Amino acid sequence: MIAARIRWPSRLFSRSARPGPPPERSPGDRQDRPTPPEGWRRWLWPLIVVVAAAVFLLLLLVPGREGPSLSYSDFLRRVDDDKVKSVTINDRGGVQGTYRDGGHFTSQIPTALDTSRLNARLQDHDVKITGSQQRAGGGVGNTLLALLFVFLPVLILIGFFLWAGRRAAGSLGGGLSSIGRSRAKIIEAERPTTRFPDVAGYEGVKQEVSEIVDFLRRPERYAAAGAKGPRGVIMVGPPGTGKTLLARAVAGEAQVPFLSVTGSAFVEMFVGVGASRVRDLFQEAAKRAPSIVFIDEIDALGARRAGGHPGGNDEREQTLNQLLAEMDGFDPRSGIVVLAATNRPEALDPALLRPGRFDRQVTVPLPNQKERAAILRVHARDKNVADDVDWEVVARATPGFSGADLANLVNEAAINAVRADRATVDAHDLDAARDRVLLGRRDSSNALLPEERRSVAVHESGHALAAAVCEHADPVAKVTILPAGPSLGITEQLPESERHLYSESYLTDLLTVRLAGRAAELVVFGEGSTGAANDLAGATQIATRMVREFGLSSELGPIGYADGTPQYLGGHGLDEMLRRPYSEATQRAMDEEVARLVREAEHRAVELLRGHRAALDRLADLLVARETVDGAVVLDILREHGPGGPGEHPDRSGGDGG
Structure with missing residues (x-):
């Protein structure tokens, strides 16, 4: 796309309001719901589970009443030395013994050896013998180990569910019992x-x-x-x-x-x-x-x-x-x-x-020009604004902006001032912020080839001259060939006053200005380019509404098929196509009328620019040299190079040849 033209949005053909920052909330706002538990409470149950596991392991590892384990030979030697006071022998050969000085020990009787003389040996040394049904090694440590393996997974699951319930209670504002309560x-x-x-x-x-x-x-x-x-x-x-x-x-x-x-x-x-x-x-x-x-x-x-x-x-x-x-x-x-x-x-x-x-x-509609000025002053209360800022001019340059858009505009202007190492927001910052909001960031690295610069200059010159010559078109504010966002060139028009009704003459001039960029390419280069894609889409949309909704077609007459319901979030889309209230023959007639209106607007633009060819060439050369000119320069060029020679005012009668 070589050149694209972006006009200031009007109340009739403005796009949907862009999302902006939410309305400022009062510092006292709060949500009246239970305060979520402190951070340490979330980890209380997991911590209890970990501590319990550590205690079990500690009891397992610390020696208990069983005492040290002796080999069978050491056990017999200590019996012979009269150091053993009593022993408890279970059915598996496990021995738990007590020393005469109060200590404890454990041992194991080998089942493969002949231990028939062990009983007599113990009695000879006055050792008290007790039988037991317990397994060998079934002491406190093994008991705790068994309990640990049985109950630790259960404790972990209980702790997890309690912890998850606490988390759910915090997110639901009171737990599962309050899931049906209002979140107001x-x-x-x-x-x-x-x-x-x-x-x-x-x-x-x-x-x-x-x-x-x-x-x-x-x-x-x-x-x-x-x-x-x-x-x-x-x-x-x-x-x-x-x-x-x-x-x-x-x-x-x-x-x-x-x-x-x-x-x-x-x-x-x-x-x-x-x-x-x-x-x-x-x-x-x-x-x-x-x-x-x-x-x-x-x-x-x-x-x-x-x-x-x-x-x-x-x-x-x-x-x-x-x-x-x-x-x-x-x-x-x-x-x-x-x-x-x-x-x-x-x-x-x-x-x-x-x-x-x-x-x-x-x-609650989009604000008018007076209301936009008042909204801008409200949002500029906490900003350091220069004396040269005229809020009425800024409001006039922002038709179709919502209150959120205006707040974003003032904030972008302040950011632009900070970017330039200034603490004061001036008119240039607001102008740059408006371009940023509407067109996107201006990329200086997006350099055009020399032939592309010339093509863009011719394209935008056509828009500007058609807007200056057509009687009912909005005045030109600025023309630039500096790329910004998806657009390689922009012709900005500012309405003189807030419009609520649009005449057929205004819409016809609007179509002519839209197609004047493509017409300038046809006049100068003899062929069009992809730079007019955005203009053609906009012109087709305007012509379609003229035919289908406004009854401005001589072929169809005073028939309107508007939905009548305000579409604040965009067009009708597929739903409109599925329930359109007219036949295929009517749709064909509409398509033919739309094409006729667009062709006539392009023909009128071509004839108009041919009559102002000298002014077109001069403005294109000036744009190539300066890159940006304002609307006053466009009027001066028309006076100097108009059809009647220098000094003649531009023709705003809307005629074909000017």
């Missing part, structure tokens, strides 16, 4: 420190949820009028827009206990565990009423039940059924409000969204 984080009334002023922008959303605060603070006002407060509020929107932060702000403003849990915490492999946790969650909330229950990523718990497929997922469906029953069953006067957040409202079960359960659905 409980933050008491004095804990939440987040307030509505800490949530920059979103005044409309805050007004929606402020009634929850009023209901929890003064429920008697609603009771006097016979009104019931909101039972459940679900917040939907793209990732990173601050849904969790808004829920914490509601709890902070209401000064009530706040029970926070994620939808995945209810999903377990054991049937019935999730339902038990739902019951326990609402019991905990009832104990602390008035209170707020916040379920983040509720789509993990409340996804549509599989109709016609009983038993497909018993555990998840039982958990959802229990949640539905709890939201129907608790007393609205008890002051329990359920807040939930999701990025996939289309995946939720309809029974969950009906009035009486979730009474309100609050959309």
